[in-house]
Amino acid sequence: MTPAELIDFKDWPKVEKFVKERISMQYEDLRNLMQERGFNLLAVAGLCDLVSGLSVSLYKPAVTTKRIVTCGKRKQVDLGTGDLFKLLLEAYYPWQKGERRKRKSDIIYKFVRNPLAHSLGMGKKSDRSIEAAKCKKDKGNNEVAWTKASRTNNMTKLSFASAGPCSSSRHESCPA
Secondary structure (H helix, E strand, C coil), rough: CHHHHCCCCCCCCCHHHHHHHHHHHHHHHHHHHHHHCCCCHHHHHHHHHHHHHHHHHHCCCCCEEEEEEEEEEEEEEEEEEEHHHHHEEEEECCCCCCCCHHHHHHHHHCCCCCCHHHHCCCCCCCEEEEEEEEEEECCCCCEEEEEEEEEECCEEEEEEEECCEEEECCCCCCCC
């Protein structure tokens, strides 16, 4: 199922055209990539790019400014692209009940999205790295979902479920 098939955009023809022409194509590419062995970091980077693009092109949060302190003075500024990325995940990622949405969105942004987008998968310290693994979610579900993002022993581990086999020998367990 593509994003254009998930939501009825008939009341917003420009959005419908954008989703059909731009988003669905990228989603399908990522979905096909996720079913292949390997390509884990490329798939994670693609998912983060898709969320980033959606967060600045279609997503409009209720509050669009934040208060910051600069040189001892408070001022209102527009939300940055990182803020929008995290807010989009908080609001629309299919979190489980009781999950700490804000904290996990911050972790994905800080330890996954930014290092992949800006420093070849390395954090500010060169001893940090990112590991990504694809694991089977269940036999009847071809949809992709991130299931875990955590930082342990200076390594950011991101696990996500797909229809394909687990392709990392270093990944301890495949989430159900």
